[in-house]
Amino acid sequence: MSELRWNPVLSRWVVTATHRQDRTFLPPKDHCPLCPTLPGRFPTEVPAENYEIVCFENRFPSFKRFPPEPSVKNDDLLKVEPSKGICEVVLYSPVHEGSLADRSIDEIYRLVLIWADRFRELGNRKEIKYVFIFENKGEVIGVTLPHPHGQIYAFSYIPPIPAEELSSARKYHKKHNECLFCKILKEERSDGLRSVWENGSFYIGIPFYARYPYEVHITSRRHLGSLTEMTDEEYWDLACALKVQLVKYDRLWNFSLPYMMVMHQRPTDGREYPFYHFHIEFYPPYRTPEKLKYLAGCESGAGTFINDTLPEEKAAELRDIDISDILKKGK
Numbered sequence: 001m002s003e004l005r006w007n008p009v010l011s012r013w014v015v016t017a018t019h020r021q022d023r024t025f026l027p028p029k030d031h032c033p034l035c036p037t038l039p040g041r042f043p044t045e046v047p048a049e050n051y052e053i054v055c056f057e058n059r060f061p062s063f064k065r066f067p068p069e070p071s072v073k074n075d076d077l078l079k080v081e082p083s084k085g086i087c088e089v090v091l092y093s094p095v096h097e098g099s100l101a102d103r104s105i106d107e108i109y110r111l112v113l114i115w116a117d118r119f120r121e122l123g124n125r126k127e128i129k130y131v132f133i134f135e136n137k138g139e140v141i142g143v144t145l146p147h148p149h150g151q152i153y154a155f156s157y158i159p160p161i162p163a164e165e166l167s168s169a170r171k172y173h174k175k176h177n178e179c180l181f182c183k184i185l186k187e188e189r190s191d192g193l194r195s196v197w198e199n200g201s202f203y204i205g206i207p208f209y210a211r212y213p214y215e216v217h218i219t220s221r222r223h224l225g226s227l228t229e230m231t232d233e234e235y236w237d238l239a240c241a242l243k244v245q246l247v248k249y250d251r252l253w254n255f256s257l258p259y260m261m262v263m264h265q266r267p268t269d270g271r272e273y274p275f276y277h278f279h280i281e282f283y284p285p286y287r288t289p290e291k292l293k294y295l296a297g298c299e300s301g302a303g304t305f306i307n308d309t310l311p312e313e314k315a316a317e318l319r320d321i322d323i324s325d326i327l328k329k330g331k
């Protein structure tokens, strides 16, 4: 069963996807469905002996191109709709071990190009209103397959968090005739209190209003709405910024830091969003090397995050982690 159920109390959709209960859960390394298919061995999801980066549709999708009819009947109050959409998996590397942080800048650059391509292709489909590129990393986040990979959900509607950002950005732009994100960027860069790193095209920092102790945002320095508007130099600079941030995370406590990574781009519903601004957000669930931040009563029930740390102090910690050894010049 797979359907969209409308919550008229919070005005948002919930996806029921009961078939996902059967998905592969933490298989042993020699039975990884995301590794290349080796001669004489069981067939994996990728029928090739090797690959660089692979993108394919999720076998256990939350949304489907041709969704089944809902299991219950539609009603004016309790609306239900087929869960139309597309879910893709992006394998970062044929190497089972490690994570995106271990990939070279060249490899991450190629991944960025693939993200841009998927955004363009999925976004061009009439039924797709929002392309959401993200990664869940680490068992504590609920990852069921440790092989390094990310996901893309192509939504038939604009999901609520991007919608809230769009609404604030629209209002701010109307009032001040300026982009909200450009304005924040200017303020953040002026004193650098919460800055982590930057290059010619991207700024990395912990936002003033961070919800997680090590929440980091990567924002394009140029005002643009999506990956498809970037120059080749910007693709390269984004790959460098990602590499820098991921390595900083792993060097923080000398273990591979779990996180959620989400990319916020303009919707693909055919409307214009000149007031919106590309950025990537990271939410690592750790407060200390041993302690997790849980989404508890206040976060889950009141929608208010309690951050036990100061973004200024955490940004200084991340800023001070040396990564000069991983950067090389040009392409």
Ligand SMILES: [Zn+2]
Pocket: 032, 033, 034, 035, 095, 096, 147
């Ligand atoms: Zn694998």
Ligand SMILES: [Zn+2]
Pocket: 179, 180, 181, 182, 183, 222, 223, 224, 275, 276, 277
């Ligand atoms: Zn802007």
Ligand SMILES: [Zn+2]
Pocket: 165, 264, 279, 281
């Ligand atoms: Zn955002």
